[in-house]
Amino acid sequence: MIEVAGLEKTYGGFAAVVDSTFSVEEGEVFGIVGPNGAGKTTTLKVLAGLIEPTSGEARVAGYDSTESAMRHHLGFLPEESPLYEEMTATSYLRFFADLYEVPRSVADERIERALDRLDLDHRDRRLGDVSKGMKRKVAIARSLVNDPDVLVYDEPASGLDPVTTNSVLEFTRELRAAGKTVVFSAHNLYHVESVCDRVAVMNEGRIVARGTVDGIRERHGETTYHVYTDVPPEAGAAEDGADAEGNGTDPEAFGGTEEVGDRYRTVVPSMDAVERVRTAASEAGGTVVDIRTREPSLEDVFLDLVGRPMPGRRGGAGIDEGDGTPGIDEGDAVGGAAAADAGGDADTSEAGRRDHDDEREERAGAATSEEA
Numbered sequence: 001m002i003e004v005a006g007l008e009k010t011y012g013g014f015a016a017v018v019d020s021t022f023s024v025e026e027g028e029v030f031g032i033v034g035p036n037g038a039g040k041t042t043t044l045k046v047l048a049g050l051i052e053p054t055s056g057e058a059r060v061a062g063y064d065s066t067e068s069a070m071r072h073h074l075g076f077l078p079e080e081s082p083l084y085e086e087m088t089a090t091s092y093l094r095f096f097a098d099l100y101e102v103p104r105s106v107a108d109e110r111i112e113r114a115l116d117r118l119d120l121d122h123r124d125r126r127l128g129d130v131s132k133g134m135k136r137k138v139a140i141a142r143s144l145v146n147d148p149d150v151l152v153y154d155e156p157a158s159g160l161d162p163v164t165t166n167s168v169l170e171f172t173r174e175l176r177a178a179g180k181t182v183v184f185s186a187h188n189l190y191h192v193e194s195v196c197d198r199v200a201v202m203n204e205g206r207i208v209a210r211g212t213v214d215g216i217r218e219r220h221g222e223t224t225y226h227v228y229t230d231v232p233p234e235a236g237a238a239e240d241g242a243d244a245e246g247n248g249t250d251p252e253a254f255g256g257t258e259e260v261g262d263r264y265r266t267v268v269p270s271m272d273a274v275e276r277v278r279t280a281a282s283e284a285g286g287t288v289v290d291i292r293t294r295e296p297s298l299e300d301v302f303l304d305l306v307g308r309p310m311p312g313r314r315g316g317a318g319i320d321e322g323d324g325t326p327g328i329d330e331g332d333a334v335g336g337a338a339a340a341d342a343g344g345d346a347d348t349s350e351a352g353r354r355d356h357d358d359e360r361e362e363r364a365g366a367a368t369s370e371e372a
């Protein structure tokens, strides 16, 4: 339903979006996350046909995003959505339905349904006097007046209270159930985890990870094991320190052991390392009393992925001037440590860019990387 290929948007010499490629299937909810200035809004505005790409293309519902016919298939919710304050919710939505030339009876039924579903009270109060949550709901209802196939929402739940946020997220799930395709940006990663089928993580204009939340966690995050012992593991039992994978025998080399109540916790990155802690504890005359596995959250992965500056954003220089090998180019963009952690995983390698990056592809990430 949405195909974005090699999208670039520059403002003057500044590259707001660099070589962005992703696709969204019909009936999918696709999240775009990234720090301030990452290029999320720019991407969404291109999809909505509000700005033209500098190069590359974005296709929405079979149309180029620059074609005016595309807009009949699209509902856009901008980050800021000022409403006509003197109008009521109903008159405002009718006004937009008229712009889309929706017959009045169809429009009224559609508006009523959206407002009911969004629990919108005070429909006849002037919009200048309603709460921020209500205004946002009216703007969401506005995105639906033309019954579009594709919804592009910029921060739909930003600044809303928890109840309203929940209702907006639930509504997004319902849109998916109704077969709509939704792309939305968000800063709140919990919202993204709870609603999105797939996600793109953007940083400094580029997509640095893409796939299901679980897939991204698997590829870019690191499971850790918290090993609890009844004595501090015997550091002296070590014959060598931890190597890059933490495979040494010295608990100190894993980052040390912490006293927690009457137990001692050593955090290690692999089951092999857990066994080494067990040995070290036993050498100290104690035993392992508990082992807990900690999966990385999307937030852990996000911070790892975007926590480092990337080279060559200005004008795209340094990104397109790689050695021409797309996989290596991508590795640069993902950032050294993250790329190394993922075994050179190339979720957005050239092969990955061409193909739809579903869960299966994520699992085959290593193979994709080798091809690249």
Ligand SMILES: Nc1ncnc2c1ncn2[C@@H]1O[C@H](COP(=O)(O)OP(=O)(O)OP(=O)(O)O)[C@@H](O)[C@H]1O
Residues within 6 Å of the ligand: 011, 014, 015, 016, 034, 035, 036, 037, 038, 039, 040, 041, 042, 043
């Ligand atoms: N019209 C413009 N002219 C010049 N630079 C722009 C323009 N629009 C956006 N930018 C710049 O492009 C970069 C990406 O902006 P964009 O709004 O897409 O980021 P974002 O990820 O949506 O950020 P935020 O989370 O803060 O909303 C930013 O550095 C921004 O300043």
